[in-house]
Amino acid sequence: MELSERKKKILEVIIRDYINSAEPVGSRTLSKRCNLGISPATIRNEMADLEELGFLVQPHTSSGRIPTQQAYRFYVDEIMEIRKLEKMIRTDIHRGFLDYNNELGTTISHTAQVLSKLTNYTSVILAPRITNYNCKHVQIIPLIKNRVLMVAVTHEGIAKNVEMSLSSEVSEVMALKLSNVINGFLKNSFLKDMNSGFLDQIQELSQEESNLVREIIPHLKKALFEDASEIHSTGLTNLFNYPEFSDVEKIKQVVNIVQEKQVLSEILTGNESGKVVHIRIGNENDNENLKDFSIITSTYELDGEMMGAFGVIGPTRMNYDNVSSVLNYIRNELNLHISNLLMK
Amino acid sequence: MELSERKKKILEVIIRDYINSAEPVGSRTLSKRCNLGISPATIRNEMADLEELGFLVQPHTSSGRIPTQQAYRFYVDEIMEIRKLEKMIRTDIHRGFLDYNNELGTTISHTAQVLSKLTNYTSVILAPRITNYNCKHVQIIPLIKNRVLMVAVTHEGIAKNVEMSLSSEVSEVMALKLSNVINGFLKNSFLKDMNSGFLDQIQELSQEESNLVREIIPHLKKALFEDASEIHSTGLTNLFNYPEFSDVEKIKQVVNIVQEKQVLSEILTGNESGKVVHIRIGNENDNENLKDFSIITSTYELDGEMMGAFGVIGPTRMNYDNVSSVLNYIRNELNLHISNLLMK
DNA sequence: GTTAGCACTCAATTCTTGTGAGTGCTAATA
DNA sequence: TATTAGCACTCACAAGAATTGAGTGCTAAC
Numbered sequence: 168m169e170l171s172e173r174k175k176k177i178l179e180v181i182i183r184d185y186i187n188s189a190e191p192v193g194s195r196t197l198s199k200r201c202n203l204g205i206s207p208a209t210i211r212n213e214m215a216d217l218e219e220l221g222f223l224v225q226p227h228t229s230s231g232r233i234p235t236q237q238a239y240r241f242y243v244d245e246i247m248e249i250r251k252l253e254k255m256i257r258t259d260i261h262r263g264f265l266d267y268n269n270e271l272g273t274t275i276s277h278t279a280q281v282l283s284k285l286t287n288y289t290s291v292i293l294a295p296r297i298t299n300y301n302c303k304h305v306q307i308i309p310l311i312k313n314r315v316l317m318v319a320v321t322h323e324g325i326a327k328n329v330e331m332s333l334s335s336e337v338s339e340v341m342a343l344k345l346s347n348v349i350n351g352f353l354k355n356s357f358l359k360d361m362n363s364g365f366l367d368q369i370q371e372l373s374q375e376e377s378n379l380v381r382e383i384i385p386h387l388k389k390a391l392f393e394d395a396s397e398i399h400s401t402g403l404t405n406l407f408n409y410p411e412f413s414d415v416e417k418i419k420q421v422v423n424i425v426q427e428k429q430v431l432s433e434i435l436t437g438n439e440s441g442k443v444v445h446i447r448i449g450n451e452n453d454n455e456n457l458k459d460f461s462i463i464t465s466t467y468e469l470d471g472e473m474m475g476a477f478g479v480i481g482p483t484r485m486n487y488d489n490v491s492s493v494l495n496y497i498r499n500e501l502n503l504h505i506s507n508l509l510m511k
Numbered sequence: 512m513e514l515s516e517r518k519k520k521i522l523e524v525i526i527r528d529y530i531n532s533a534e535p536v537g538s539r540t541l542s543k544r545c546n547l548g549i550s551p552a553t554i555r556n557e558m559a560d561l562e563e564l565g566f567l568v569q570p571h572t573s574s575g576r577i578p579t580q581q582a583y584r585f586y587v588d589e590i591m592e593i594r595k596l597e598k599m600i601r602t603d604i605h606r607g608f609l610d611y612n613n614e615l616g617t618t619i620s621h622t623a624q625v626l627s628k629l630t631n632y633t634s635v636i637l638a639p640r641i642t643n644y645n646c647k648h649v650q651i652i653p654l655i656k657n658r659v660l661m662v663a664v665t666h667e668g669i670a671k672n673v674e675m676s677l678s679s680e681v682s683e684v685m686a687l688k689l690s691n692v693i694n695g696f697l698k699n700s701f702l703k704d705m706n707s708g709f710l711d712q713i714q715e716l717s718q719e720e721s722n723l724v725r726e727i728i729p730h731l732k733k734a735l736f737e738d739a740s741e742i743h744s745t746g747l748t749n750l751f752n753y754p755e756f757s758d759v760e761k762i763k764q765v766v767n768i769v770q771e772k773q774v775l776s777e778i779l780t781g782n783e784s785g786k787v788v789h790i791r792i793g794n795e796n797d798n799e800n801l802k803d804f805s806i807i808t809s810t811y812e813l814d815g816e817m818m819g820a821f822g823v824i825g826p827t828r829m830n831y832d833n834v835s836s837v838l839n840y841i842r843n844e845l846n847l848h849i850s851n852l853l854m855k
Numbered sequence: 856g857t858t859a860g861c862a863c864t865c866a867a868t869t870c871t872t873g874t875g876a877g878t879g880c881t882a883a884t885a
Numbered sequence: 886t887a888t889t890a891g892c893a894c895t896c897a898c899a900a901g902a903a904t905t906g907a908g909t910g911c912t913a914a915c
Contacts, residue, residue: 191907191908193907193908193909194908194909195907195908196907207908211908211909211910214909215909215910225908225909228908228909228910229907229908229909229910230907230908230909231907231908231909
């Protein structure tokens, strides 16, 4: 799929133009914009070639051309580059983060806001998640009757709540004892290896106590391994301003996606490419509802381990340039900031 | 504002019809539907009167009439009644609640789902809130460095998390001690009366310890008294099917409302009327963005104390009958269910 | 290989016309 | 006096016709 330099240039200009205007691009307008000094007729020939190669389509005969998803993919892979943001914007973002330097939760929702503001699309962000290996400490707190709250804390200092009903009422003293049993195990082993077998090794537990622990463990595992983390989203209405969303059906699609936290979370974490900024265009999305959208995601880390993900949802006619650059920068800022917040 | 029985009847039929069809109602169609045996001409005269009285308007000369907000208010106050739901629906709802009988959180989100499904509008529900007087117990859990998590538990068994940074690192032992100090106070007094003065009465605290408690108290108060409770919403896209929402601007309005958790929470809890089911129609809403919508809310209680609120947002052309009846029934179910879940 | 010229296409816009559901008014009726 | 039939009038809406304009492909000349 080798394109001549000129074809490449023409394709680039068409894509850029279409991303801006959402209008099919014709040869006349193009010849003015593209400073190659070639006439509309020549451009028409080149465009016909590009159409044959699958990069362009005409909404109808005798209209201008619009880029295909293949064209966007080519643009993303071969043409565009992740830019460094303007100095002013960089310092703006940086200062913004400093204002939210106390709370993990507010940092996360602040990030979502910055993202949607800078890109004018819809942003989503997944709060730090609990990983397989990092559960450090749990605490059982009696609520009422046979209901208890379990708080699990990771090595990174992230807490998660699990509420549950047990088979009998739990006193404060009992809660403390149960916590201690589980924590004793966690000191030496990983949560994933925890099964009810370890109880046999502990002599001083009454029948009731070990029953309770047996009830608790599945809840703990489920909460940590299966439950979706909290997810934030802002700028949903940003999308409604784009002409491709004048159709109510399209709006429904995107609203549904953003409300389906579970789906969203899978989308955000599914990055097979291994790239820092991961771009999925239209059909490349597995989710049926996302086939008409593009989504660009990235992740943030702590101490080398992936903690969460964030991204931007927009039309396939997305400003890939800008969004990638923003995501790339935010990623760095977020990493820095979270590490300041949590690291020993 | 005394209307003759006939005028009342005509108005009722017009409103019912318009709520169903969203089409202006004319005298011909009306004379068929309304079994009073009067001719279109007579109806025209009555309609002209009703228009003069402010109950009807014509979108343009020579079209049928549509009800004004004043008409809806009249309908709600003077005509409609809260019905008992059909037996089948009642048992359906009841069984649904039984399936979610273990978790407060799932009960809440289940309620939201039932509401939007039964009404075909958008539902919102406010999770149980922490009230002024019911904080029973707190527990401080060290997270990392100088960060700790505080869990506050109410008498009703509802837990709330607060994360905070303190001025120095907190060990497990220290955390336990701090918890005990605060809990000791809560045993005998209300949280609202807690100020740093009570520390003076406690002799065995080191300087560092009492400093820490002094830092914690404002966080606790803020979290319990000021922070908004969690809020759930479903069925946002239900609204998009109604003809009044074919306009993208309208959609933006409602999406914005539903995303503004803080605003939503104020709307839900603001019930001056003292009625069990509280109806606000169009302009009666304080919030500028809600002027084109109607919202019907109710509350749920535990042991006589208001715990949370829920409601339905829809067009002013809302099926007030049905929604009120549903809310009324759900309220009872929810009260029953939560009391089973939490009461001693 | 490039370009000017030309006939052709087709969505979008504007204008026209017809249709129908609705009205208000007046005069006849019970 | 309240009701109704009759009639002329209004106006949104739909369907069709005419116009416009940005764009195309093709051919022949440069």
